[in-house]
């Protein structure tokens with residue numbers, strides 16, 4: 235079991251890094267908060283939106299990181315407000331090893347835009363969200379009930395090659411994606 | 419679209435050296451990316467066979483699956499409209515737009531909406547329709563049509579884009595693609611925040627769950643579906659697949675064939691409008707299922723396989739004709755080998771009838787097609803059918819009568835051969851009108867000095 239998790243974690247990281255995503259693994263909630271702090275600082279992010287999901291509520295980043303350098307926007311779904319944020323922090327429901335993909339299920343109180351409007355997206359993902367492939371995600375979602383109104387698959391930052399086929403990052407969605415895998 | 423139209427357009431394209439270079443570079447790059455993504459031949463073959471089976475099974479049960487899809491979408495509060503043709507689709511969408519007092523509509527890339535010319539209809543109603551895919555936006559600002567299914571602005575250089583953005587968006591000129599992209603991001607972001615309707619296409623529809631699947635890289639389709647209160651998706655009926663478990667195979671085939679990616683940056687699976695307690699996503703979800711000739715194709719057993727197409731663009735990237743003349747010369751919405759087949763079949767049956775002949779039948783398209791469509795066979799079939807439909811011209815009738823006469827007796831055949839040889843010497847292979855239409859682009863074969871019959875006769879005499 236342990237070996238399987240380890241190898242899918244490695245594959246997830248390799249696949250995501252291959253498409254310009256960043257991956258870090260941390261051992262504790264405190265370490266996750268520290269990692270967030272570094273990423274925000276490096277990205278010069280001051281206004282930070284945080285999703286209203288259980289994982290992030292439990293982490294309580296504003297308490298862990300304080301509010302003197304960062305303005306926290308908690309659980310907002312106001313597009314105009316989110317569009318002014320420098321970073322958006324979410325969790326993810328699944329991390330797919332096969333392709334380095336995060337899967338997000340829409341749900342009560344959760345905004346689809348926190349991971350979309352700000353230029354920097356940070357996802358803190360419990361390591362037990364790792365699965366092998368998309369087939370597993372779809373089967374598990376259907377087993378648990380029905381399809382959510384929106385299931386989003388995210389693999390790396392926003393990209394385009396529409397001008398002279400030159401790869402360019404960050405056209406409409408986030409310009410950078412950081413995944414923090416959190417061990418329980 | 420007349421045959422002359424195609425000839426003129428392709429001749430024009432051939433004279434444009436820059437265009438040829440740009441198209442060649444781009445298609446080459448995409449074709450190589452595809453080969454790289456499918457480096458495991460066994461996996462590729464297995465996936466293609468699965469893809470073919472999934473699409474064939476779905477087409478086999480098309481009416482049933484469309485019915486199930488509709489049930490699933492409506493059970494979740496979405497609305498389904500069956501549009502028989504372009505006009506029905508446009509009327510319906512215009513109706514929704516008027517009811518919602520739409521002033522700005524954001525749109526993500528969709529070949530189906532190009533097919534029905536939706537943007538023009540909405541603009542005539544003084545609604546601002548904003549294409550949000552970067553390539554589509556460039557094309558829209560330049561008032562052109564997409565030149566490739568996947569890479570709409572394949573023919574534009576950074577310099578052209580810079581001038582265009584400067585003129586139309588008032589941003590400073592720049593030769594940096596990064597800066598041009600940032601300028602597009604900033605100007606389009608405003609539109610995203612203002613729009614109250616979002617229009618998308620769709621890559622797949624899953625009947626089992628009533629799910630619309632949108633594949634993209636930029637995030638503009640996510641913004642188009644998450645922010646506005648109303649989402650309208652326009653999708654061809656052939657996009658339906660039966661089960662959610664069919665989807666991973668189809669996605670693998672699509673993204674690898676289209677851009678060589680293992681998976682695209684974003685894939686949205688949308689199942690009805692937002693639900694109670696959800697803060698964003700569309701409150702109203704309309705699914706417009708477009709026929710526009712697809713049912714006619716579906717009824718025709720010999721043509722049906724063309725409906726397997728997942729619009730990946732791989733056949734364009736390897737087509738020697740497309741690479742030479744580019745997308746615009748085809749004159750329709752869908753260029754390349756697939757365009758040469760569907761343009762005469764979709765919508766008005768009298769458009770693009772010359773396109774099936776715009777192919778060398780080299781078979782490269784068939785080799786790359788992820789759902790194993792036999793494109794050369796379909797091109798030949800359409801040629802034959804269109805030739806039977808159009809009465810032969812007077813010259814052709816006389817020519818074939820003369821041919822039949824000459825072939826009717828050995829004496830007349832020998833005479834015809836002699837005449838042909840003299841004629842060739844006189845003209846040195848450049849024959850006068852109307853035959854010149856043939857020799858302008860082909861080398862006329864030189865008749866042999868001695869025919870087989872002559873050789874046989876002398877040889878026979880010598881031996882006996």
Ligand code: SF4
Pocket residue numbers: 675726727728729730731732733734756783786787788789790791
């Ligand atoms: S015909 Fe085949 S290769 Fe061409 S666009 Fe359709 S699916 Fe792709």
